Amino acid sequence: MFRKFKGLYISFIFVLLLPVILAGCKTDLNKNTESSVKSEGQTPASTEKTLTISWPKDIGPLNPHEYTPNEFFAQGMYYEPLIDYGEGGKLVPRLAESWDISQDGKVYTFHLRKNVKFTDGSDFDANVVQKNFHTILANRNMHSWLGLISQIDKTEVVDAHTFKVTLKNRYYPALQEFAVVRPLRFLGAAGFPADGDTAKGIKKPITTGPWVLSEYKKDKIAVFTRNENYWGTKPKINKLVVKVIPDGEARVLALEKGDIDLIYGEGVISLDSFVNLRDSGKFETSVSNPVASRALIVNTAKGPFADLNVRLALQHAVNKRALVDGVTNGVEKVADTIISSNFPYANVGLKPYDYNVEEAKALLDKAGWTLPAGKTVREKNGKPLEIELVYMGPDQIEKPMAAAIQSDLKQIGVSLKTTGVERELRNKRMESADFDLLFWNTYGAPYDPHSFVSTNYEKGYGIFESQQGLPMKDKLHQQMKDVLLTVDEKERQKLYTSIFTTLHEQAVYLPISYLTNIAVYPKYVKGLKFPAHRDETPFSMLDIQK
Amino acid sequence: MMQMLFYILKRFAIMAPVLLGATFVSFLLLRLTPVDPAKAYLSVSNIIPTEQTINAVRAQLGLDRPFWPQYGHWLWQLCRLDFGTSFFSKLSVSRELVARLPVTATLALLSLAIAIIISIPLGIAAALRKNHLIDHVCRLLAFLGASVPQFWLAYLLIYFLSVKLNWFPLQGADSWLHFVLPSVTLAFALIATYSRLLRTGLLESLDEPFVLYARARGIGTFTVVGRHVLRHAIRPVVTAAGMNLGKLFAGTVIVEQIFSMPGIGVFFLESVYHRDYPVIQSFIFITVVVFVLGNLAADVIQAYLDPRLTQETGKGE
Numbered sequence: 001m002f003r004k005f006k007g008l009y010i011s012f013i014f015v016l017l018l019p020v021i022l023a024g025c026k027t028d029l030n031k032n033t034e035s036s037v038k039s040e041g042q043t044p045a046s047t048e049k050t051l052t053i054s055w056p057k058d059i060g061p062l063n064p065h066e067y068t069p070n071e072f073f074a075q076g077m078y079y080e081p082l083i084d085y086g087e088g089g090k091l092v093p094r095l096a097e098s099w100d101i102s103q104d105g106k107v108y109t110f111h112l113r114k115n116v117k118f119t120d121g122s123d124f125d126a127n128v129v130q131k132n133f134h135t136i137l138a139n140r141n142m143h144s145w146l147g148l149i150s151q152i153d154k155t156e157v158v159d160a161h162t163f164k165v166t167l168k169n170r171y172y173p174a175l176q177e178f179a180v181v182r183p184l185r186f187l188g189a190a191g192f193p194a195d196g197d198t199a200k201g202i203k204k205p206i207t208t209g210p211w212v213l214s215e216y217k218k219d220k221i222a223v224f225t226r227n228e229n230y231w232g233t234k235p236k237i238n239k240l241v242v243k244v245i246p247d248g249e250a251r252v253l254a255l256e257k258g259d260i261d262l263i264y265g266e267g268v269i270s271l272d273s274f275v276n277l278r279d280s281g282k283f284e285t286s287v288s289n290p291v292a293s294r295a296l297i298v299n300t301a302k303g304p305f306a307d308l309n310v311r312l313a314l315q316h317a318v319n320k321r322a323l324v325d326g327v328t329n330g331v332e333k334v335a336d337t338i339i340s341s342n343f344p345y346a347n348v349g350l351k352p353y354d355y356n357v358e359e360a361k362a363l364l365d366k367a368g369w370t371l372p373a374g375k376t377v378r379e380k381n382g383k384p385l386e387i388e389l390v391y392m393g394p395d396q397i398e399k400p401m402a403a404a405i406q407s408d409l410k411q412i413g414v415s416l417k418t419t420g421v422e423r424e425l426r427n428k429r430m431e432s433a434d435f436d437l438l439f440w441n442t443y444g445a446p447y448d449p450h451s452f453v454s455t456n457y458e459k460g461y462g463i464f465e466s467q468q469g470l471p472m473k474d475k476l477h478q479q480m481k482d483v484l485l486t487v488d489e490k491e492r493q494k495l496y497t498s499i500f501t502t503l504h505e506q507a508v509y510l511p512i513s514y515l516t517n518i519a520v521y522p523k524y525v526k527g528l529k530f531p532a533h534r535d536e537t538p539f540s541m542l543d544i545q546k
Numbered sequence: 547m548m549q550m551l552f553y554i555l556k557r558f559a560i561m562a563p564v565l566l567g568a569t570f571v572s573f574l575l576l577r578l579t580p581v582d583p584a585k586a587y588l589s590v591s592n593i594i595p596t597e598q599t600i601n602a603v604r605a606q607l608g609l610d611r612p613f614w615p616q617y618g619h620w621l622w623q624l625c626r627l628d629f630g631t632s633f634f635s636k637l638s639v640s641r642e643l644v645a646r647l648p649v650t651a652t653l654a655l656l657s658l659a660i661a662i663i664i665s666i667p668l669g670i671a672a673a674l675r676k677n678h679l680i681d682h683v684c685r686l687l688a689f690l691g692a693s694v695p696q697f698w699l700a701y702l703l704i705y706f707l708s709v710k711l712n713w714f715p716l717q718g719a720d721s722w723l724h725f726v727l728p729s730v731t732l733a734f735a736l737i738a739t740y741s742r743l744l745r746t747g748l749l750e751s752l753d754e755p756f757v758l759y760a761r762a763r764g765i766g767t768f769t770v771v772g773r774h775v776l777r778h779a780i781r782p783v784v785t786a787a788g789m790n791l792g793k794l795f796a797g798t799v800i801v802e803q804i805f806s807m808p809g810i811g812v813f814f815l816e817s818v819y820h821r822d823y824p825v826i827q828s829f830i831f832i833t834v835v836v837f838v839l840g841n842l843a844a845d846v847i848q849a850y851l852d853p854r855l856t857q858e859t860g861k862g863e
Contacts, residue, residue, distance in 0.1 A: 060635075067592075068634050069634055069635045069636075072592070139602075141599060142599060142602045142603070143599075144596050144599055145588075145596055145599055201636070218645070218808075219646075219808035220718060243717070244806060245717055245806045246812055247804045250704070250716070250804050253701070253708070253709050254716055257708065257716055423589065424581035424586050425581060427585060427589050451594070454594075455594060458594070460597065461594065
């Protein structure tokens with residue numbers, strides 16, 4: 001019988017073995033591919049230190065003044081600001097050596113660093129700073145989300161190394177906002193298009209920064225080479241290769257295979273994978289200090305949460321420790337306050353709400369929500385205590401957290417409906433304050449706490465609307481506006497203390513955890529230190545010692 | 547021959563209203579969704595939406611114009627094979643598609659080819675050796691093909707053949723070698739379907755009187771199967787393959803994502819999240835074209851296998 005169909009069997013086995021046969025022929029091809037990447041450096045391979053990382057998306061066109069599809073991390077590592085955001089929110093010089101602020105708090109004079117060159121050899125001076133400000137302010141509407149841009153009245157070149165910015169009003173976060181990644185970073189004059197409007201694109205990414213883009217294949221790879229003429233501390237590695245790997249698990253496999261040397265960022269791999277890599281013993285892992293907060297916005301404007309006692313009951317009913325340990329494997333940190341105390345003005349000594357089921361029950365009883373005999377859900381005037389939590393459906397953290405909160409609230413007789421929607425629909429529901437509880441993250445460093453307060457008093461974003469049930473809402477929102485105009489440090493701290501205390505006592509947020517950046521890397525990668533700035537990266541500080 | 551040509555031309559004539567309908571329905575449905583692409587852009591860019599920024603973005607994207615002028619403009623561009631400009635990358639959608647289409651098309655066609663090349667001998671062997679070892683193996687393969695999730699198979703292949711054995715590259719689309727694992731991942735489920743379809747068709751045809759007559763004339767099994775039976779039995783596979791071409795084209799996204807292949811699947815997925823209308827509309831249009839052409843190709847092959855199908859009346863209708 002076999003003889004009869006011998007040809008058929010042999011053909012079939014050959015087809016099945018074809019991939020294996022092909023695999024035997026591929027080794028050289030792989031080598032060729034790798035060497036083609038390696039041959040693009042500026043230094044010989046023997047002395048070259050190359051760090052390969054992955055990113056979920058393409059780096060984009062590296063336009064310092066624009067948004068998507070420009071990736072934050074790439075703009076942040078490539079271009080430089082006048083001022084840097086350091087540890088604990090301390091502002092440190094970068095392209096500006098120093099600065100003066102006028103008595104009335106409206107005029108900022110920057111003394112620019114001398115002998116700084118762009119990668120094309122041109123000088124960094126006040127004229128090029130002015131050119132950058134011109135194009136940014138020409139698109140003021142697009143950048144109006146940043147308070148500083150809305151406040152700029154005029155800019156002026158005083159001399160080659162002195163640049164003046166005049167504001168319409170006092171605006172204390174101005175200095176902090178000079179440190180943001182976009183749009184206030186500087187492109188060399190030759191990189192501008194003919195009409196000078198970078199909103200339409202740039203000619204070439206010319207920077208003063210530590211890296212030069214030396215190779216780029218859209219959606220595949222970007223290679224950055226060390227800028228040998230960099231004015232500051234040069235990176236220890238010669239080359240940084242960024243591979244586009246959209247899938248988190250594929251990124252983990254790439255690290256295990258040795259195709260990449262570092263996984264870095266926020267939410268770039270699942271936290272289960274992070275823990276597995278950590279426990280494998282093959283890699284070093286690090287977790288940063290808090291960079292932003294994960295919280296629930298509590299809608300005081302309608303439903304059961306209009307009552308303070310119900311809001312306080314929520315604070316005591318949710319077991320945050322179990323949430324953070326169970327869902328994030330302890331990678332995120334338990335949050336007791338909406339803004340972490342390592343942020344400027346946020347260390348105001350607020351007393352955390354403890355996890356106390358009995359206290360939560362007592363508060364609900366006090367609010368008139370009692371548990372009828374034989375029922376599991378509390379009622380008031382015959383109406384059951386039912387609330388809705390809106391979360392982002394595809395989010396790997398919010399979904400399990402929503403389920404855990406549902407189970408916590410069940411214990412105190414609250415029926416929680418969890419609704420998972422995709423990001424844009426969730427934004428829509430937030431803007432219209434169409435929720436009882438909603439997952440939300442703060443903007444983090446360097447935007448907080450000032451961006452946080454402006455999102456609280458600005459109409460149309462959803463938070464202002466969710467605070468309409470507060471008896472002191474007008475006073476609170478006025479304080480939020482005032483704090484941005486203060487020039488007196490003591491007065492500013494006093495206002496922030498009052499704002500944070502009111503938000504905490506009124507329980508308008510349920511802080512859950514503090515977001516962190518993670519890093520996973522082999523032992524030969526040295527010198528990792530997380531920047532305080534949420535959108536900055538540590539690549540220029542890293543070394544490779546194999 | 548003339549009859550076949552007339553048949554193909556008639557099918558092409560029917561394509562035009564189908565494509566026009568698809569463009570209108572996709573255009574209308576997108577604009578009925580409750581999310582404003584301008585806000586989606588701001589959200590992805592991590593910008594707090596203010597009235598000023600929303601209006602600026604809406605004007606930038608041309609969303610401040612009424613529905614009909616927007617649709618007319620897009621249709622006019624489409625007639626010139628210009629798919630417009632992406633809301634997010636600010637690049638020409640046509641250019642983006644031209645850069646990505648080869649990856650997805652190669653992946654889809656290669657998967658289909660692998661599936662057909664493997665499932666034909668597999669189906670024949672399973673039919674000829676009914677209830678023997680090879681048939682049981684095929685059944686097991688079919689069961690696995692139908693039940694193993696695509697993403698899981700992809701991770702398994704990567705883990706064993708790329709990470710552990712280092713036989714294949716893990717990500718990218720730079721050489722033919724990069725296509726082996728993703729194509730096998732996509733082909734696996736198709737092999738299961740096609741081999742079972744072929745087996746069933748063959749078993750039915752092998753019971754036909756003409757097979758008995760051919761065998762009685764002393765013609766060998768291979769000749770009978772190859773020359774007579776396969777022609778009938780393969781028709782369901784041809785239909786399925788025609789349908790699958792469009793499906794594969796639209797369904798490579800998971801595999802492209804896992805293997806980091808810059809095809810149109812990942813591009814489309816991102817555009818859906820971003821509400822990038824021009825990209826979504828273009829993708830739908832191209833997918834409809836592929837579906838229609840895939841079905842047409844299947845029908846033409848069917849007509850070649852059974853010319854009665856092109857006749858206006860008669861048994862084939």
